[in-house]
Amino acid sequence: MIASAVGHTPAARPVAGPGDLGRVVLTRSGALSLPAPGRWDIDPVHSRIAASAFHLGITKADGRLRRFTGTIEMGTDLASTEVRAAVEPASVDTDDDVRDQHLRSADFLDVAAHPHIAFASTRITARSADRWTMTGDLVLKGVRNTVDLDVVHHGAGPDLWGGERAGFSATTQLSRDDFDIRWNQSVIAGILAVGRTLRIEIDIEAVRAS
Template identity: 35%
Template sequence: MFKQTALKKSFLALAVSSIGVMSLPALADTYVIDTKGAHASINFAIKHLGYSVLTGRFDTFSGEFTYDPAKPEASTVNVSIDTGSVNSNHAERDKHLRSADFLNVEKFPKATFVSKKIVLDDKDEFDIVGDLTLNGVTKSITIEVEKVGEGKDPWGGYRAGFSGETTITLKDFNVKMDLGPASQTVQLELEVEGIKK
């Protein structure tokens, strides 16, 4: 009688344990941003005195993100940018952009973005709310993101890609240079392709 009761209890514990394991949510996969293959970019655009639009990019950055298509709101993003890699295709201008008038690269050589929350708009569109640290200042920003696609690559890996954009105000990040009312904000455009770890 004792052995039968013990056996029943053991079976019941095993069944409950199995159900618990089956009900656990799948963990999001981690992706490394593919900067090595140049399949990602951080671009910017700002009006120059209101007469034209200056575009450029940051050539050196790295980061990771987690993503589960069944639960995109649980995703996370972490990016580090070498501000000294700013490239507007003009050497003298880039030297000025690295100075204390703008990015203050000598004092603050890195900018970072760390996500805090994901807000779904629909299946493949969402807002990433997180902290951008730039020029020694940390501010919350929102990046509007659209999923481009995901799937296997020809080399046996798995990839996921997204496009994002946001606008930041220069004075919010202690940028001293003032080029007039038309040049107060910068649009950031992000193209991110990650390789699953």
Template identity: 40%
Template sequence: MALALLRRRRPKGASAEAAGLSLPLPPGAGAVGREVVDPMGSPMAAADVTVTALDTHRVVARGTTDPYGFFLAALPPGQYSLLIVTEGLQPHRETVGIVAGTAAPTERVWLQPAQALELPAPGTWLFDPPHTAIRFIAKHVGMAHVHGRFERFDGGIQIAQDMTQSRVHVRIDASSITTGNNTRDNHLRSADFLHVERFPYIDFASTRFAYRGGSKWTLQGSLTMHGVSRSVSLDTTYLGTVNGGYGEELRCAALAKAELHREDYTLNWRSMLARGIAVVGPTIQLELDVQAMYRTHDTPTPPE
């Protein structure tokens, strides 16, 4: 079983090998422990650890390292695969043998930097609408979730030599909103919500790409909806580049998420409730699942 707490008698500055563990083992069990550190030797808290029995291929223990980077599990005798994973660093895998009545010395594991995904080449990248989705999730009067999407949009990415100076622009046709219910969709298009006759577009324009480590970025920018502009941060996972799709064109992919507050855009949720209007809730989860093609003289035109 995985043990959430370790009782350590450890002088300040002592190595893992010097640590004395006070651990009563279950009858017939052994134990394995690891101290996980980053490339600089600092403790890696909350790293995911999975222990799999090699004879049955079943996961027998799963947990995370504690605030000091330690993980310990008591296990039946046998051979096991130990996998340690955390964002932005290479996974560590090893085989360990467990002997009944024995707690093996706690060894230190140094996680190494993950191989970085190749960033998009500088230049213009155009959204590929058939392989891009703009979705949202909201609660319906605080109860069930409403899932929807926008069906018409365009946009692109201007990649700079300095990635942090790159830019993204997205323009969404507000009238293309769909949630799978015509009555609700027409209401969302009305003056109570998006007021698409007066405000036909929703626009996002980034101002900065902020690198957060590994494949994570934050796209800071402005979202304009219902005639109001507000600062928004898109938590973005970069998924890499690949050749192919319609031919051998170069394309990149990313997944971005943000939480929007309706009242920031003068969509007054409380007022609508007071008037007896059935509405979606005050916060909306927005998700952009994007594929973009590198623009050249022979970039293919996406099918309608």
């Protein structure tokens, strides 16, 4: 007997006659293997870059970077795989126009002088089949620093238009001080208006290039 479902790897079991087959589990196609070698383009419509920081030390302020591009050059293994991305800091969106204008100013992202944020991976290593550590160079506000991202590979499979897609998520934490984003305002002693640490959350859907 062969059990199958779209987007999953078929499972086969020998059948000698009527009987209970028990529980049959199908694995998502590509969940435990790398996407096919070649170029994969990030689909910005189905991807997300978000950042959050503590506000007044008691709650988080969230925002998104709406415009970005990127490619994944998949190798035959992670050691030969490269990731590159470019983000427009002017696309920052926190659902507050006044705050967004301040974030675009020289106090924070200084988008007039630095219209792009760039990332290029330098090393990707596997912690398990679907959990990786990606190290790369991040250039933000003209300052280059090395960052590590915790990456989860969610698998790959066919889409609705005859193509192939792969899904990933990644998280990291950045210190604003490392990128010369030092503006702050003390409310009372020891309490800052904006936290110094940014939590970055990324969801990526990539399309295999034809």
